[in-house]
Amino acid sequence: NSTPNDLSAFWMPFTANRQFKKEPRMFVGAKDMRYTTHDGRQVLDGTAGLWCVNAGHCRPKITEAIREQAGELDYAPAFQLGHPKAFELANRLVDIAPDGLDHVLYTNSGSESVDTALKVALAYHRAKGNGSRFRLIGRERGYHGVNFGGISVGGIVSNRKMFGTLLTGVDHLPHTHLPGENSFTRGIPDKGANLADELERIVTLHDPSTIAAVIVEPVAGSTGVLIPPKGYLQKLREICTKHGILLIFDEVITGYGRLGAPFAAQYFDVTPDIIVTAKGLTNGVIPMGAVFVSSEIHDAFMTGPEHMIEFFHGYTYSGNPIASAAALATLDTYKEEGLLTRAAEIGPYWEEQLHALRDCPHVVDIRNLGLIGAIELKPIDGEPTKRAFNAFLEAYNDGLLIRTTGDIIALSPPLIISKAEIDELFDKLRKVLMRNI
Ligand code: PMP
Secondary structure (H helix, E strand, O other): OOOOOOOOOOOOOOOHHHHHHHOOOOEEEEEEOEEEEOOOOEEEEOOHHHHOOOOOEOOHHHHHHHHHHHHHOOOOOOOOOOOHHHHHHHHHHHHHOOOOOOEEEEEOOHHHHHHHHHHHHHHHHHHOOOOOOOEEEEEOOOOOOOOHHHHHHOOOHHHHHHHOOOOOOEEEEOOOOOOOOOOOOOOOOOOOHHHHHHHHHHHHHOOHHHEEEEEEOOOEOOOOOEOOOOOHHHHHHHHHHHHOOEEEEEOOOOOOOOOOOOOHHHHHOOOOOEEEEOHHHHOOOOOOEEEEEOHHHHHHHHOOOHHHOOOOOOOOOOOOHHHHHHHHHHHHHHHHOOHHHHHHHHHHHHHHHHHHHHHOOOEEEEEEEOOEEEEEEOOEOOEOOHHHHHHHHHHHHOOEEOEEEOOEEEEOOOOOOOHHHHHHHHHHHHHHHHOOO
16 A cells, blocks of 8 residues: 555646645545545545545445445446346436436536536437527536536636637636625525526527527536525526526536535526536446436437437446446435435534634635535735645645635535534644644
8 A cells, every 4th residue: 555656657637736746645545534545644534535425435335336236247238238227226316306307318427427418408409400509608617527518618718728629609607706795605695696697698699599508517616616696596597498598507516415405406496407417426436427307308309200319429338337336325325324415404513613714814705505615715926826725735734635726725525524523624624724824
């Protein structure tokens, strides 16, 4: 378990990884809420890995299901053939999804789920005989993975600029974070639902019958936890319905209990036409994604004349047996331990302890929803992102894993976190923030 001497072969593209290669930090083990580092220390997981290990690490039931499946049926082709667990899983997923989202397509990651959803949306309109709908609308600061579709609709310019022309006909709604106005808001901000009116403006700017879909994260996670104002998602739904535009929720982060309901769609009481998921589907343990679609969409492809509506899509590993077994065991664990609603129960305590950091130096905003939290730091002049990155390094050395994006610290612990562990997390973080970072 010692650190390998030569770290050069594995290309880790982000430039921050140059620093990592000079000063490697490696995990060699994990259990429940904690990682073990290569130098034998325990690190409290404040981020559920990358927002994915919702039930905590190395849960015996999930580990055992993977082991058993790998020894019984390791692989089955995904076309014209199948295996029982993929079908059982789809039924179980539809049971916890919002009413009306009755069909599931499998992928292997969040990025693949996003591209799958965009392809479904574009093809759906064609299956209905409306080939003129090609425009896609995302949101500034939206993150939808790293594949071509995802970076095209994603709202992070720096993620797009190295790749020339991507998908054309993409517009971006303004993001929902109003600096200053919703500082230190607890939960859902009251003001700002009118930001959704921008969709109506974009729609009327173009011919509405050219717009295929709108994709948003209900809560933008990777770009710093941007929580939509009350009524905002409802307005998007109304405008989309009015113009025959499909609404897609990217729930790669918010899915599987992060907000205290199975999906953000239920939490906000807004049903989109498509929900994109991955991460928590298998507790982050095995790569797998699932895209939920309405019966209306499914039936447009599967009940019409076959030669007219071929939807060419699917992956070698779609719904593979080991991932399906892992997902079924994950859903069992969520159910047995009440984890899909746990964030609603522990959320108020989480909120209280999180907002108590308000008096720490350099803290300019704190936001929370479910078991998500964000602490925005004042940038160091001329060195934006440095302060949060310093906090990440200090926290890691003190035995706490946090995530940073720009000058924002993001928190999203496994949903099994206890009150004592919440106390420990914020004690550690307070000590870090009180230093001169
Ligand atoms: N969408 C959202 C909202 C995400 O947060 C992420 C990953 N952070 C993705 C898509 C991409 O998922 P993956 O990394 O599994 O491709």
